[in-house]
Amino acid sequence: ETNHYEAVGNLITIYQLSDPSTGTEGTFTNPEISELYASLMTTGSGTLLDALKTGALIEETDIIDLEKLVAATENPLILQVYNNLLSGSRNHLRSFVATLTIYGETYVPQLMDQEAFDTIINAPMETQKQNGTRTGNGKDKTGSASSGKANSSSRNQNGTGTGICINS
DSSP states (O other), X not given: OHHHHHHHHHHHHHTTOOOOBOSSTTOBSSHXXXXXXXXXXXXXXXXXXXXXXXXXHHHHHHHHHHHXXXXXXXXXXXXXXXXXXXXXXXXXXHHHHHHHHHTTOOOOOSSSOHHHHHHHHTSOOOOOOOOOEEEEEEEOTTSOEEEEETTTOTTOOEEEOOEEOTTO
């Protein structure tokens, strides 16, 4: 989840948007998200099965939200991040449902229609490539300070900096 949070945070930085996060885990600037979080924490805190079912519900919510965002976006960098998050959420949903099955529970989708749910559950786990866009500061071949995209520059720039791993 930290990687997912950082990928979105990097988009916020790249596009110079205001960050709606509070920086404190479990707190939110959006009151609706705060209420949802509190409700899910209560629902998922009873038993292991409650936690697994709540986790599956969260992934259903994420999948639906991300599908809407993908449909409304044309920016390739943002689409790659959204599609990566979507792939991760589908994998997480598969894992929650598989674990519930081990415990003899059948998860019934709460938000998704049964056909969409079954399509996800019956598909194999998805893998992602680890290539991506990294920006950073470093030294070019001559030893001069330089900054830029390390994987797309003609100046072999290596360095550290913030970046996005698009397909992880």
